[in-house]
Amino acid sequence: MDALDTRGVQVDEAAVCWDEVVSKHQRHISRLAWHLSGDLHEAQDLTQETFTRAFEHRASFRGEASIRTWLSRIAVNTYLLKLRRIKRLREVTLDMVSVADSSRDPEQIVIRREFYECVYWILQNRCRPSERVVLVLRDLDGMRYDEISRVLGVSVPAVKSRLHRARQAFRQHLCGSGCAGLRPDYTCVCEGVREI
Amino acid sequence: MNCRDVQALLSSYLDGEVDDTVRRSIEAHLAGCASCRSEFEAISKTVRMIRRLQDLDPGEKPETGRY
Numbered sequence: 001m002d003a004l005d006t007r008g009v010q011v012d013e014a015a016v017c018w019d020e021v022v023s024k025h026q027r028h029i030s031r032l033a034w035h036l037s038g039d040l041h042e043a044q045d046l047t048q049e050t051f052t053r054a055f056e057h058r059a060s061f062r063g064e065a066s067i068r069t070w071l072s073r074i075a076v077n078t079y080l081l082k083l084r085r086i087k088r089l090r091e092v093t094l095d096m097v098s099v100a101d102s103s104r105d106p107e108q109i110v111i112r113r114e115f116y117e118c119v120y121w122i123l124q125n126r127c128r129p130s131e132r133v134v135l136v137l138r139d140l141d142g143m144r145y146d147e148i149s150r151v152l153g154v155s156v157p158a159v160k161s162r163l164h165r166a167r168q169a170f171r172q173h174l175c176g177s178g179c180a181g182l183r184p185d186y187t188c189v190c191e192g193v194r195e196i
Numbered sequence: 197m198n199c200r201d202v203q204a205l206l207s208s209y210l211d212g213e214v215d216d217t218v219r220r221s222i223e224a225h226l227a228g229c230a231s232c233r234s235e236f237e238a239i240s241k242t243v244r245m246i247r248r249l250q251d252l253d254p255g256e257k258p259e260t261g262r263y
Contacts, residue, residue, distance in 0.1 A: 035249070116252060119245050138211070139246040145213050164207035171242045 018058070022051055025071050028141075032072060035136040036079045038124035046082070050075040065150045072141070073151040076133055083129050119174075126173035131166035138163055197221050199232055206236050210243060 029050055034043035054061075054074050061070055123132060137143045137151060148159045202225045208214050209222050226233050 116249065120249055120252070123246070123249065135246055139243055140250055145208075145211070160208045160213065163211075164204060167207050167239055167242050167246075170246065171238060174242070174245075 018055055021054075021067060025068055026051075028068060029071055029075055032075050032136065032141055033079070035140045036076070036133065038120070046075060046079055049078050053078060065147070069143075069147050069150050072137070072143070072147075073153070076137070076151055080129060080133070122170065122173045127166070127170060130162070131169050134159070134162045134166045135170065197225050199225075199229060202226070202229070202232050203235050206232070206239050210236070210240060 026047065030043060030047045033046035033050065034040065037043050037046055050071060054071055057074075061067070065073075123135065127135065134148065134152070137148045138145075143151070145156050145159045145163075148163075149156045152159065152162075154162070202222055205214060205218065205222060209219065214222065226236060
């Protein structure tokens with residue numbers, strides 16, 4: 001199995017190896033798909049499609065990047081392809097989201113939920129897809145810049161530039177979102193935000 | 197480095213994705229520039245907010261919701 005991570009998928013043993021690839025990387029790809037799409041059902045479809053496309057093109061994997069990076073690239077490209085096909089912005093809700101919350105104070109739980117909803121809503125509904133992708137890969141998926149450059153097929157300096165612009169855009173969206181507590185000088189009276 | 201140069205690099209600096217020479221230049225600038233320190237704090241806060249979304253998991257319908 002280790003050979004998969006360094007030398008790629010061997011076609012003649014694909015059936016056995018592929019189950020292991022899926023098993024090892026499914027959770028990561030599912031979370032990535034969910035962060036990108038903002039919808040549980042779409043994320044499931046995107047995950048399925050990612051592994052299907054990866055299996056179909058497994059011979060093209062040459063081990064220059066890790067399998068995780070390769071699969072992430074397929075997931076991102078599949079997501080962007082779908083967006084171009086749909087050509088519409090959806091209203092994303094948190095209806096299919098649960099928040100791990102250790103607080104027993106109902107008021108604190110509500111405040112925290114509002115914080116999550118505010119940030120999540122901006123990511124899904126105000127950020128452009130190109131901004132969302134780079135923010136998800138870096139800040140939610142935790143990829144290094146060189147990994148992101150492989151996923152997006154751009155240089156590391158381009159990643160730096162895109163990420164900088166995306167974070168600035170997110171900040172501007174947040175300030176302009178009508179969030180009751182957020183002021184233009186980026187100070188905030190919302191307790192949900194204050195606690196970060 | 198002037199303020200514009202520094203502010204363009206703050207995101208990478210925050211992620212530890214600048215080399216030591218650039219890092220030292222940025223830190224020297226930040227030490228003497230309140231405006232860039234404020235900008236750095238804003239970017240840091242933005243990133244912390246986004247990263248809090250890592251706490252979210254796909255799952256059951258929440259008890260409350262605004263949208």
